[in-house]
Each structure stands twice: as structure tokens, then as C-alpha cells.
Amino acid sequence: xxxxxxxxxxxxxxxxxxxxxxxxxxxxxxxxxxxxxxxxxxxxxxxxxxxxxxxxxxxxxxxxxxxxxxxxxxxxxxxxxxxxxxxxxxxx
Amino acid sequence: xxxxxxxxxxxxxxxxxxxxxxxxxxxxxxxxxxxxxxxxxxxxxxxxxxxxxxxxxxxxxxxxxxxxxxxxxxxxxxxxxxxxxxxxxxxxxxxxxxxxxxxxxxxxxxxxxxxxxxxxxxxxxxxxxxxxxxxxxxxxxxxxxxxxxxxxxxxxxxxxxxxxxxxxxxxxxxxxxxxxxxxxxxxxxxxxxxxxxxxxxxxxxxxxxxxxxxxxxxxxxxxxxxxxxxxxxxxxxxxxxxxxxxxxxxxxxxxxxxxxxxxxxxxxxxxxxxxxxxxxxxxxxxxxxxxxxxxxxxxxxxxxxxxxxxxxxxxxxxxxxxxxxxxxxxxxxxxxxxxxxxxxxxxxxxxxxxxxxxxxxxxxxxxxxxxxxxxxxxxxxxxx
Numbered sequence: 114x115x116x117x118x119x120x121x122x123x124x125x126x127x128x129x130x131x132x133x134x135x136x137x138x139x140x141x142x143x144x145x146x147x148x149x150x151x152x153x154x155x156x157x158x159x160x161x162x163x164x165x166x167x168x169x170x171x172x173x174x175x176x177x178x179x180x181x182x183x184x185x186x187x188x189x190x191x192x193x194x195x196x197x198x199x200x201x202x203x204x205x
Numbered sequence: 206x207x208x209x210x211x212x213x214x215x216x217x218x219x220x221x222x223x224x225x226x227x228x229x230x231x232x233x234x235x236x237x238x239x240x241x242x243x244x245x246x247x248x249x250x251x252x253x254x255x256x257x258x259x260x261x262x263x264x265x266x267x268x269x270x271x272x273x274x275x276x277x278x279x280x281x282x283x284x285x286x287x288x289x290x291x292x293x294x295x296x297x298x299x300x301x302x303x304x305x306x307x308x309x310x311x312x313x314x315x316x317x318x319x320x321x322x323x324x325x326x327x328x329x330x331x332x333x334x335x336x337x338x339x340x341x342x343x344x345x346x347x348x349x350x351x352x353x354x355x356x357x358x359x360x361x362x363x364x365x366x367x368x369x370x371x372x373x374x375x376x377x378x379x380x381x382x383x384x385x386x387x388x389x390x391x392x393x394x395x396x397x398x399x400x401x402x403x404x405x406x407x408x409x410x411x412x413x414x415x416x417x418x419x420x421x422x423x424x425x426x427x428x429x430x431x432x433x434x435x436x437x438x439x440x441x442x443x444x445x446x447x448x449x450x451x452x453x454x455x456x457x458x459x460x461x462x463x464x465x466x467x468x469x470x471x472x473x474x475x476x477x478x479x480x481x482x483x484x485x486x487x488x489x490x491x492x493x494x495x496x497x498x499x500x501x502x503x504x505x506x507x508x509x510x511x512x513x514x515x516x517x518x519x520x521x522x523x524x525x526x527x528x529x530x531x532x533x534x535x536x537x538x539x540x541x542x543x544x545x546x547x548x549x550x551x552x553x554x555x556x557x558x559x560x561x562x563x564x565x566x567x568x569x570x571x572x573x574x575x576x577x578x579x580x581x582x583x584x585x586x587x588x589x
Contacts, residue, residue: 119255126248127287131294133245138299140391164243166431170415170424178299 133162141175171187230440242428242451249432253283257442261330266336275444278329281449284429285322291425301362310355313458317351319392321455325447337501341387345453348386351459352379360465363472365554382462389479390454391413391501392486397450400528401438401508403482404445405535407453409543414460416546417469417553426456438532440523473558474542480565481538485509488573500557509534511576537566 137159161172223477238246256308304491324343327334335343352358372378373407397403405502408430415423430453437443445453461479464470485507490500498504509530517526542561547553551558 116255119251123248123252126244126251127290128294129248130245131291132298134457135295138295145319147514155435160243162243163245164239164241164269166241167245170428173415173419174295174421174424177421180419181308196442 130163130167132160134174137171138175139157141179208472211424233370234436234439238322238432239437241431241435245428246429249287252433252435253280253436255445256283257436257440272422278439278444278446278447279448280443281322281325281432281447281452283443283454284426284433284445284449286421286428287432288425289430292422295421295425310357310463313355314358317491318452318455319345319474320347320453320458322448325449325451326536328447332469341467344390345383347354348358348390348455349379349383351360352382352386357466358382358462360462360472363465364474364559386458388486389483390451391459392482393448393454394450395486395489396507396509397445397509399513399531399534400524401434401531402440402509402535403450403576404430404434404437405531406481406539408563409539410457410460412543413546413553414464415479417464423460438528441527468554469559470553471556473560473562474553474554476562477558478539478542480562481508481534481569484566484569489571508573510551510577511573514580515576537568551575558578 159168159171207486208281224340233255235247235250238250241248242249256279261277261279305451321344324335324347326339327336328340334426356379359372359378361373363372368381370512371381393403393406408427411427415427428493433443433445433449439470440581457479461470461475466474489504489507492506493500512533513526516529517523520526520529545561546553551561
């Protein structure tokens with residue numbers, strides 16, 4: 114029984130990093146549509162969630178996500194509120 | 206259902222073998238995992254600790270020439286679970302993160318990786334479940350099908366005119382790459398004999414790939430391999446197992462070929478990065494052939510076996526001698542390539558990397574010759 118709890122704790126802690134990476138990625142697209150750096154997005158919560166090396170990994174994943182999404186032409190940024198919106202023309 | 210003891214229970218299993226108390230090792234492992242990957246790293250480390258302590262996939266010490274303790278062969282499974290959780294979660298929750306299947310090539314690639322991993326998993330759970338020849342045929346079939354369906358993975362030029370000529374012949378090029386691919390995966394499996402050796406090489410390779418491409422999958426693999434590397438080097442409780450060496454071997458092979466095909470890396474760079482498993486494999490096959498034995502029979506004549514014996518006489522702890530062996534070899538080959546890449550001393554697409562590869566080969570042969578000359582012959586050249 115105790116081992117099940119240990120496994121649940123392990124999966125829960127891993128999930129913290131998954132959540133942090135995913136929310137960082139979504140937040141990045143919602144609030145920083147320009148293809149600038151993501152240097153200032155590191156926070157105490159993120160460091161605690163994914164660590165020092167993990168912080169660099171998450172930043173690179175966000176940058177890669179931006180490049181991929183923009184290169185594929187499926188997404189465009191709205192000029193007015195700088196919120197990512199789906200482009201009908203761009204999608205297949 | 207395998208029984209799982211509490212992590213504290215590990216202490217009494219191993220006290221007789223390790224010079225540093227197990228509790229201290231656990232603290233050290235969790236400390237490094239926390240520093241590098243925060244709460245996620247702690248979770249991954251806890252998962253590995255729990256899996257290492259299951260009765261499933263236990264490996265007797267005699268099966269691995271260097272290891273003196275009974276360890277788990279589920280390292281590859283642990284890496285696969287962590288990568289799966291991370292990628293599945295990220296893909297489901299963030300629509301802005303690219304998934305695995307960017308095109309058909311990646312779809313076939315991951316299918317081949319999955320099959321290779323499952324092939325190894327069957328062997329980890331039930332040793333000798335498949336005969337060596339059947340495993341070889343299965344690997345040839347899967348990788349042959351992969352390169353047939355994804356000819357984009359076959360490089361057209363590696364900077365060596367004679368080989369380039371053959372690579373450009375349709376069927377011969379496919380056959381050459383398939384043979385190389387099967388050999389590479391076997392080489393990585395054969396080199397998995399010291400703590401941190403193959404994990405160190407994989408870690409350096411994924412760091413290079415992640416810095417170049419930034420793909421989420423590379424990041425997840427870098428994360429899982431880093432945690433496994435920390436665990437493996439400090440404790441020695443884990444082997445990659447066949448799941449890990451086949452699965453990671455297939456990933457590294459395909460990423461390496463893709464990198465060469467798209468021109469980001471030269472073939473010389475990849476040769477330098479994966480020098481140790483490839484050269485050790487070739488030298489081992491030749492050594493066994495000259496001794497009149499099967500080229501694929503196991504023995505203790507690898508460089509890592511001899512280096513470990515050399516270090517064991519000078520280091521009191523057997524685990525430390527084992528880990529130093531892996532760290533020295535992976536650090537002086539793939540680790541050095543990573544550092545040179547980080548410092549941007551030599552462009553990754555340069556053919557000058559062949560020069561570095563030749564240097565590594567000369568260093569390998571020199572050290573092997575020296576260690577062979579100072580150690581008894583029969584102890585290391587006999588079959589296990």
C-alpha cells in the first residue's frame with residue numbers, strides 16, 4: 114500500500130514539471146507573441162518546478178514551439194490584443 | 206505484481222557492498238536531481254528508486270562483468286515511462302508544443318524505436334526469451350523497413366567518396382545503412398557495462414541534439430537521461446538493460462542520421478560523438494574472431510573491463526571504480542565532443558571532426574594496449 118503512495122507521489126512530482134512546461138508555453142503565446150527571447154520568463158515557481166537545467170530546457174521548448182507554430186502557418190498573432198488566434202487560411 | 210520495498214529498505218540490501226552508506230547516496234542523488242530539474246527531477250528520481258527496488262528485471266552481478274551488486278535492468282523502462290509522461294502531458298495540455306509526428310519520417314522513426322524498445326523489454330523481463338539470432342533478424346527487419354519506408358534517413362554524402370558512391374546506389378545504400386544501424390544498436394548494448402558509460406554518451410548526444418533543434422522530445426530525453434545518469438553513477442543500482450540500450454540506440458541512430466542528412470552535423474561529428482561504442486564493438490568482434498570464438502560471445506576484454514580492473518586496485522569502493530570507469534570513458538569521448546560543441550571551437554558540420562575521431566581511435570588503442578600489457582591475459586579474454 115505504501116509503495117502505491119510512493120509511486121503516486123513520484124508521478125505527481127513529475128506532473129508538476131509537465132504542468133509548468135505546458136502553462137509556460139501557453140502563457141508565452143498569449144502574452145509574448147513577438148519572436149523575442151524568453152529570458153525574463155524564469156520565475157521562482159518555475160525554478161522550483163523544473164530546476165536550473167529544466168528552466169533552460171523549458172525555454173528552448175517554448176522557443177521551438179513558437180518557431181514550429183509560426184513556420185507551419187497554422188497560427189497568427191492578433192495585432193490588437195497580442196493573443197494567439199487560429200488562422201483559417203493557414204491550416205490545411 | 207512485483208513487490209516494492211520502501212526506499213529505506215535498500216540500505217540493508219547493500220550495506221555490505223558499498224563504502225558510502227546508502228542513505229547518503231540517496232541524499233546525494235535527490236540533491237542533484239532537485240538542483241538540475243527541481244520537483245520534476247525529484248519525482249523522476251523517486252520513480253527510478255522505486256523501480257530499481259522491484260523484484261522485476263533483477264540482474265545477477267555475474268551477468269555484468271564489472272558490477273558486483275545485484276542491480277535492476279529496468280533503467281530503460283524508467284526512462285521510457287518518464288519520457289512518455291512528459292511528452293504526453295505536454296502535447297495534451299499545450300497546443301503550441303510540437304508533437305512527435307511532424308511528418309511520416311518521424312512516425313516511422315518512433316514506431317521503429319518502440320519496436321526496438323519492446324524487443325529489449327522482452328529480454329529484460331525474461332532473459333533468453335528470444336534467441337540471439339531471432340533478435341538479430343527482428344532488428345534487421347524493423348530497421349530495414351524503417352529505411353525502406355523513410356529513404357530520407359539515408360545520408361547521400363558522409364565526406365568519404367568511396368562510401369558516398371555506394372550510399373547513392375538505391376538498394377546498396379539501403380542495405381549498407383541497415384547493416385550499420387543494426388551494428389550500432391548492438392554496439393551500444395555491448396558498451397553498456399559500466400555506470401554512466403552509455404548513459405553519459407546518450408546524455409551528451411541528447412544535449413547536442415537539444416541545443417541544435419530544441420525539440421520537446423529531445424528535451425524530455427535529456428531530462429530522463431540526466432536523472433538516470435545521476436542515479437546510475439552515484440548508486441550503481443541500475444543498468445539501462447536491453448530496453449534502454451536498444452531503445453536509446455535506435456533514437457540516437459535515427460537522430461544522428463537525420464542530423465547528417467539535413468547538414469547540421471557532419472558524419473565525422475557523429476563518429477566522434479559515438480566513437481567508444483563503435484570502436485569497442487569492432488575491436489571486440491576482431492578479438493573474438495582471432496581467438497576462434499563467436500564474434501558475439503560475451504567476454505571481459507573490453508576497454509571498460511580493463512580500465513575498471515586498473516581503477517579497482519586503486520579505489521577502495523567497487524561502485525566508485527565502476528562509476529569512474531564510465532565517467533572517464535564517456536567524458537573523454539562524447540563529453541569532450543559536447544564541450545567542444547558548446548565552446549563552438551569547431552563547427553558541427555565540419556569534416557575536421559574526422560580528425561578528432563582518429564585521435565579518439567588512437568587513444569583507445571593505446572590505452573587498451575597499455576592495460577593489456579600490465580594485466581593477465583586469460584582473465585580478460587576468456588568468455589564469461
